[in-house]
Amino acid sequence: MDEQPLETIETPALLLDPAKLERNIERMRAQLAEAGDGVVLRPHLKTAKSIEVARRVLGGSNGPITVSTLLEAERFAEAGITDILYAVGIAQAKLDRVIEIRRREIDLTIITDNLVAAEAIAAAARASGEPIPVLIEIDSDGHRGGVPPEDRDRLIAIARTLASGGAVPRGVMTHYGGSYDARSQAELGEAARRERETTLAAAATLRAAGFEAPVASIGSTPTALNTKDLDGITEVRAGVYHFFDLVMAGLGVCSIDEIALSVLATVIGHQQDKGWILVDAGWMAMSRDRGTANQAVDQGYGLVCDASGLPWPDLIMTSANQEHGIIAVRPGSGAVLPDLPVGTQLRILPNHACATASQFDAYHVLGPDGAVTGRWPRFNGW
Amino acid sequence: MDEQPLETIETPALLLDPAKLERNIERMRAQLAEAGDGVVLRPHLKTAKSIEVARRVLGGSNGPITVSTLLEAERFAEAGITDILYAVGIAQAKLDRVIEIRRREIDLTIITDNLVAAEAIAAAARASGEPIPVLIEIDSDGHRGGVPPEDRDRLIAIARTLASGGAVPRGVMTHYGGSYDARSQAELGEAARRERETTLAAAATLRAAGFEAPVASIGSTPTALNTKDLDGITEVRAGVYHFFDLVMAGLGVCSIDEIALSVLATVIGHQQDKGWILVDAGWMAMSRDRGTANQAVDQGYGLVCDASGLPWPDLIMTSANQEHGIIAVRPGSGAVLPDLPVGTQLRILPNHACATASQFDAYHVLGPDGAVTGRWPRFNGW
Known part of the structure; x- marks a missing residue:
């Protein structure tokens, strides 16, 4: 479009400063390069929901990304992104759509934390022949979903159920949403430590039970920017850091x-x-x-x-x-x-x-x- | 569309029960028929933002309606609605779009509460030749915008400024948003009484100053459903009554x-x-x-x-x-x-x-x- 002076823009309008966006993207890249040897950033695009922002966040690569809706998965897939994690516990009624996306040669991974859904995923994998990859959600902070870290039996049972139908228990994931309530850098650091340790323990449980479970995925902007130790973690998901906001500023995570x-x-x-x-x-x-x-x-x-x-x-x-x-x-x-x-x-x-x-x-x-x-x-x- | 069992609807989805919608529409019609002799209902479609809901609310007529955005005005105009009040204080930069809508033979009325905007409206009316009709907003409850009821000089000055450019001071309007905080039927009744009296006093001020100012417009769902006296009021705006919600139920306005x-x-x-x-x-x-x-x-x-x-x-x-x-x-x-x-x-x-x-x-x-x-x-x- 032609350049338009701000005075000619009808209000209200949502403004984005791409120079700040680029600096924020670079800050997270540098942070992860320092904290984690070979850890992959899987940016969460639920904040941006935009192809143009995704291109900048990914720096020209075609993934990986995280999404919060299957519509996001479909739109980013159409734009050429091929490695997508849908990070909301799957509902059975959405599995047909998941399989449809995977059949477009998109490596779409889903998540669950329970046996009922695992059985539905296994049945769908069996019926479709699609080896649906699944991360098992772990509850690291008591704030939302996830298998309680101490419930190893349930963790292993979910993995077994998935595998029985030809789905792939690809590993574990958690989101330490409790980090949004932290009151100090020390609390943020402690959140990051617990997020990592809970995830590694769960991954170790799966591996000890005979599953390859290569993925140990964590993520939240406050913890990702406040950790110096990502040893053992394979990927970090974070999203709001693209833009930041007043909540993040109040946490001391950005200015x-x-x-x-x-x-x-x-x-x-x-x-x-x-x-x-x-x-x-x-x-x-x-x-x-x-x-x-x-x-x-x-x-x-x-x-x-x-x-x-x-x-x-x-x-x-x-x-x-x-x-x-x-x-x-x-x-x-x-x-x-x-x-x-x-x-x-x-x-x-x-x-x-x-x-x-x-x-x-x-x-x-x-x-x-x-x-x-x-x-x-x-x-x-x- | 073909009938679809609820189990096949992907979630989340927004459900609307049209039988309840019809009953709610009929309830407001009956209430106004009882309370006001010849008062016109000008439903606010900011809640619905839907042609199909508008058709039911209007019962086959082509207006009048109230809207909260110019996009609503444009879409409802395309659907054949010809009498529209845009009930948010106008910003000068929106006047070109207002005139464009009016040139499609839509009787679009706008509102303001200040002299700076009145001057811009007058200038736009003069330049375009469009006799833009304006309701002057009155502050009946101290909750938002509007000319303070005691500031008759400002009220008259706004009307004079509008008329000087060929815009039409069509009357006054208020929204008693404070009714949402009422704690009892008595408080709701008192809100409705004050809403009406403030509006009539302002209309009388304009008329005494020589303006025709035929319109005295009030509106909020809680006050509209809790008044028995609309004498002198020409139109009532209300919107959330189409659907109702838990806030309205908490107020005792609906079940x-x-x-x-x-x-x-x-x-x-x-x-x-x-x-x-x-x-x-x-x-x-x-x-x-x-x-x-x-x-x-x-x-x-x-x-x-x-x-x-x-x-x-x-x-x-x-x-x-x-x-x-x-x-x-x-x-x-x-x-x-x-x-x-x-x-x-x-x-x-x-x-x-x-x-x-x-x-x-x-x-x-x-x-x-x-x-x-x-x-x-x-x-x-x-």
Whole structure:
């Protein structure tokens, strides 16, 4: 597309700074090169849901990647990516679609943590002749799914069930989502240590039971960026590091300046006696995610920057309706409300990049001079 | 489309019960027929964003409607709707698009609450020759935008500015969003009374200043369903009543049984020691809306029903990741966790219909026997 000055972009719009994206990608590459000898990065593309972002993240290779929906798997497969992990416990009704994708010569791996699904996968592998590869999910942090680490019998039974139908127990995976609640670097380091150790123990259990189980997969942006020891781990999954967001900044995982994503909005009114600035971006644009609400610094629905991306001190979106955002100074901060007339464009940094990006069907991509130089489509839905 | 048994629908999916939709539509019609002599219902279609829902809500007429984005205005205009109110304070950069829609012989009305925008509208009306109709937004509840009711000078100045350029100050509008925080029927009745009185006073101010200002527009589902006096009001805007949701049920505005919208999900695992059931619908499907968090009954991310739509006592989605929901009994309720094996389909009622529906690009429409009989597209975005 032709270069468009920001003033001509209709609001709300999702802005992406590709220079920050590239720096964030490089930071994770360098971190893993230092921490892990030969460990593979399998970026999670559930945040980006974009072919153009995938190309930059993969640096020209055709994988591997992680996805959160089969729609992502299909779209990335069409774009030439051939090694895909679908990292949500499989539902039996989705197995036909999995097999269909695999038949396009895509090495699609799925996950499960239970025997009922393992039996369904085994039956589907037997009926189709597809050697469906499966990672068995391990619960490293007590936050979501996964086989409890101490339940070795269940782990082995799942692997046996899979293999009995010709499916392939390819190894184990975990996601230490509890890292998002860490309060210090020490807690992040401890999360990374436990994530690795739980995974290696489970992989060792499978191998001792006679399974090859070559894969030991871990992943979350906070743990990936806070570990110095990936010995034994074969791959790391992380996604939000492409863009970063206020939750990651609140965790100390990134700086505000590294956040590559923002929502462009326009001032549409004021309530002067209340110290409010109203903008045409509400929760439909920002999402309802309030991920910083329980952090040390609550950023409301987002931190407000000028149109060039420079944050005002303590200016946040304090509340949001569907298409209205209310901007005010952070309660108790004593900051001064800037004079922002009706018509002024603002950029709002999101709490949670995954949630905010999913409210839009495309990124408006910024050039070095701050104008919009491209439009990268996203694929939402399932 | 051919009828599809629910078991064949891939999850997550957004289900709509058209029989409940019709009953909810009829309830609002009957309520307004009783409360207001000749008052017009101008349904807000920001929740539905669907041509098929609009047809049912309008009962065959071609308007009037309310929208929250210009994309909605364009799509509904293409479908033959000719009288549209865009009820978000206009940004100057959107005026070209407004004029373009009006030139298709659509009576598109916009709103503002300030002089800067009024000047831009007047200039656009003058330059284009389009007599853009404008409702001036009044702040009836201190929750969002709008001219403060006591600021008659500003109200009149906005009307004069509009008229000076050939735009038409068609009247006043307000939204008593504070009604969503009401704690009793008495508070809802008081909200409805204040909404009406503020609006009539502002309309009277404009008329006394010499403007025709024929329109006095109010609206919110809770106030519309809790008023017996609409004397002087010309139109009522309301939207969420089409579907209702748990927030409305918590307000006492509807019963759980009237909620027409739910998210179909599949059980993908359990954490038995924690009493958790994991499903393949997380916040990407439910949205991050936690609108019941501050109500008397906190419904988590949604109330869980069986596949036929019958709720289990106190079974809710207690937490959500992007594509994972964790279902458990409501803390402190003492309810018993039902035995729901992996593969079981569930239906989850949403906190906030507007937010949950916006996570999907279509409704799966249920037939009388519970199978899916149609797919109604939605249009998200701007």
